[in-house]
Amino acid sequence: QVQLVQSGAEVKKPGTSVKVSCKASGYTFTSRAIHWVRQASRQRLEWMGWINSDNGDTKYSWKFQGRVTFMRDTSASTAYMELNSLRSEDTAVYYCVRGGDKYDSWGQGTLVTVSS
């Protein structure tokens, strides 16, 4: 079955960076894009952007442009999200999501806590 398994929780200091991984299985990794969505406590889901798993093209939400980078390793069927210049408002659960005509498979989420 399709699975997206994310890396574990992180605690980071303001101004630093975090890198979250998302390992896909159960389907051909390059056939579907990977999107990244975050959810802060008591906040609505927030889309960050996506990466074309085949050719590596990326599209970032204007809100995160310049501060986020998506990457992928096709040999490992893994996508990565790196967020820089962290601030307290970036404390959230980060999800990777399989995209396409439908967003049908979500990772379990990675809690990133930004605290001094």
Add this chain to the structure above:
Amino acid sequence: DIVMTQFPDSLAVSLGERATINCKSSQSVLYSSNNKNYLAWYQQKPGQPPKLLFYWASTREYGVPDRFSGSGSGTDFTLTITSLQAEDVAVYYCQQYYNSPLTFGGGTKVEIK
């Protein structure tokens, strides 16, 4: 950005009764060339990621019980649970994927009365 507005914020429904959740987009998410509404519904339970219920506004995802239905077009959409079960207690979100940035509604919390 397309703003997605859900209402009500929460509702309490008796077991076996109907629950109706509304979602309104600030502009149409109907793509005229293929007549598809770029609108999805998700269910999220505590401590879990969202689960896809519907895409293209009314296409039920595999395994979703048929007591759930999605309807609407253009800017106005509805998720209906015809006979609420205990396992349906959750927060429900709508999402538009018509254009970037993809955006979500604020969520509707469904509880048992």
